[in-house]
Amino acid sequence: AQTVTQSQPEMSVQEAETVTLSCTYDTSENNYYLFWYKQPPSRQMILVIRQEAYKQQNATENRFSVNFQKAAKSFSLKISDSQLGDTAMYFCAFTNAGNMLTFGGGTRLMVKP
Amino acid sequence: SAVISQKPSRDICQRGTSLTIQCQVDSQVTMMFWYRQQPGQSLTLIATANQGSEATYESGFVIDKFPISRPNLTFSTLTVSNMSPEDSSIYLCSVGSSGGAYNEQFFGPGTRLTVL
Numbered sequence: 672a673q674t675v676t677q678s679q680p681e682m683s684v685q686e687a688e689t690v691t692l693s694c695t696y697d698t699s700e701n702n703y704y705l706f707w708y709k710q711p712p713s714r715q716m717i718l719v720i721r722q723e724a725y726k727q728q729n730a731t732e733n734r735f736s737v738n739f740q741k742a743a744k745s746f747s748l749k750i751s752d753s754q755l756g757d758t759a760m761y762f763c764a765f766t767n768a769g770n771m772l773t774f775g776g777g778t779r780l781m782v783k784p
Numbered sequence: 785s786a787v788i789s790q791k792p793s794r795d796i797c798q799r800g801t802s803l804t805i806q807c808q809v810d811s812q813v814t815m816m817f818w819y820r821q822q823p824g825q826s827l828t829l830i831a832t833a834n835q836g837s838e839a840t841y842e843s844g845f846v847i848d849k850f851p852i853s854r855p856n857l858t859f860s861t862l863t864v865s866n867m868s869p870e871d872s873s874i875y876l877c878s879v880g881s882s883g884g885a886y887n888e889q890f891f892g893p894g895t896r897l898t899v900l
Binding site: 704706708713714715716718721762766771772774775776777 | 827
């Protein structure tokens with residue numbers, strides 16, 4: 672069974688600065704997909720960024736980028752130029768097939784003005 | 785991405801009663817999922833709702849407690865039966881991307897359930 676671990680229950684960052692959220696996972700699969708989801712207080716789950724395991728190039732979406740280290744089974748999220756609207760729970764998630772997602776425990780991010 | 789709605793958005797229920805949550809998608813999708821998110825916790829998959837067949841339940845979840853219907857490719861319901869305060873959670877439905885390269889899921893806005 673796959674597991675996803677987020678070791679930082681809570682983090683904070685000053686507005687306009689950069690923050691990195693950690694995620695590690697465990698799998699015996701070679702081909703899989705990784706995601707970061709954001710859940711603001713509205714509780715809507717929003718897909719932030721995604722990465723295919725066979726792609727070596729790290730995914731980037733505007734201010735959001737990942738550092739994907741396949742050998743280390745690490746998938747961290749970097750948020751640049753943090754904004755107040757980035758305040759939310761962030762979940763790392765894994766899937767290898769069939770759309771079944773395994774979620775990490777989440778990291779609560781607070782962006783301070 | 786699909787647009788997903790859920791009804792109700794929130795409810796407060798009495799112990800021993802049942803609540804049915806509806807999930808509507810604006811396009812036909814093959815795979816629909818139901819998740820539970822207990823207070824301050826991550827998401828846990830309850831079941832996969834299959835059109836035309838019985839739902840597939842994850843370990844720890846049973847059909848008698850969480851019956852699911854999937855009458856067509858755009859709609860599903862989850863019933864939380866014989867509720868207790870431990871059932872107080874956010875319940876979310878999601879859909880898998882149809883033929884998408886990333887196997888991602890898109891989520892509804894969730895239903896916040898409080899059981900007294």
